[in-house]
Amino acid sequence: MALSEHEQRLLDQLEQQLHADDPKFAHSMASDTRKSMSTRRLVIGSLITIAGILVLLAGIVYQNIFIGVAGFLIMGAGVYFATTKSKQVEAGQPIGRPSNAPSGGKSGFMSSLEDKWDERKRDQT
Template sequence: MALSEHEQRLLDQLEQQLHADDPKFAHSMASDTRKSMSTRRLVIGSLITIAGILVLLAGIVYQNIFIGVAGFLIMGGGVYFATTKSKQVDGGETAGRPSKTPTGGKGGFMTSLEDKWDERKRDQS
């Protein structure tokens, strides 16, 4: 359900006031959906971590330090992969200007608001 023009203007004014009053809080509340953690990365990272634990245990069983170290490195890589945020790279993206995301579906309303905010900031500069 779309907002009316009046509601949109009120929301824009509230957002501008929030940025003017407390920019640090406003920045912390802003969401960047392109760099958020995904469930897919979490699951894959967990599977890699479990595989690393198994390799580490195999190194212990066979009393081979190289297999144990390899298992530890695999395990660490899995944890790193699971806890880092993904960085999606679009071919049409230019430096400093994010590509337009289609409005619709999950987060479409907030995405369109963020796009309008970014356009307004670019026009003021």
Template sequence: MALSEHEQRLLDQLEQQLHADDPKFAHSMASSTSRSMSTRRIVIGSLVTIAGVAVLLLGIWNQFIPVGVAGFLVMGAGVYYATSKTRLDGAAPNSGKGAKASSSAGGGFLSSLEEKWDERKRDQT
């Protein structure tokens, strides 16, 4: 469903506001994400998960609890590996300072959006 001209203008204004308030965040959202799902990880994780289920069933069939628990852990590790995302750029995760700075910038952005929303509501009535 296409946006009307008015909605498109509002969306453009919001995008410009985002670029002005937090250019780093806007750039990260515009480009492809630095973390993405890998088909290779999904396949390997799925195979490990299947192996974990097999070990779990083997432990249940032999009534040997440690083997069943180990199978469950292998199964969980396979699911975790398959669903976790890889970092493409190899950079280290952000420190606490970066996270605090982005959250404070986000608060300013949201408050300015709320002010503009209230102003538009007042203009319509």
């Protein structure tokens, strides 16, 4: 379910206030899409894993332990590649820094939350 414009603005304001109050925590909680798992890595890793399984089965069929171990290593490398995140960072904005973060203390943050809560209750009645 999509958020209304008012709810989206409130969410943006809360995020900006969190960045202003505790930037270290906000940075640790921010989702960075540039470092997230990509479909491309998942597909390539899956293909490498399947190739490793096939090499492992070939080692079993030919009863050669070295081929089997090589297949297992290839399979493990494929799983590792598929499950790790890309470390590619593009040049641009610093991660987790809002462009227009308001300055204010925790008391301002809490009072604005209380005001918004009261406003929401008034709108519902």
